[in-house]
Amino acid sequence: MLSHPQQQRNVASLKNNLFDLAKRYQQDIIVVEYTKHKIKVNDIAFNLPNKRGKDPCIWEPLNTWEYFVEKDGSTNKLINLYQQIAKKYQTK
Numbered sequence: 001m002l003s004h005p006q007q008q009r010n011v012a013s014l015k016n017n018l019f020d021l022a023k024r025y026q027q028d029i030i031v032v033e034y035t036k037h038k039i040k041v042n043d044i045a046f047n048l049p050n051k052r053g054k055d056p057c058i059w060e061p062l063n064t065w066e067y068f069v070e071k072d073g074s075t076n077k078l079i080n081l082y083q084q085i086a087k088k089y090q091t092k
Contacts, residue, residue: 011037015044022052031056035066038081046089 018029029052034041038056045053058066068078 011040011044014041018044018048018053022048022050026050026052028052028054030054033059038085042085042089 014031018031021027022029029045029048031041031045031053034056035058041056045056047053066078067076068082069075
């Protein structure tokens, strides 16, 4: 749940912009360098018109403030979120 009105507007703006891009240019879209709202961003991307949204990703997943691999090589609890997202959108 988004707690701040600005964050809500940012997610709504992202959705509006991506839908507009998908309709206007008829090209596939990848969201890169997102954080914090992973589930919402994936929901938006994977529900774009004509299935234009492709796998959103973090550009540098080992070097950001939300890394999911520790320095010792072990994963932290954030990896569960990625597994949850993958399971939701995995195609057969």
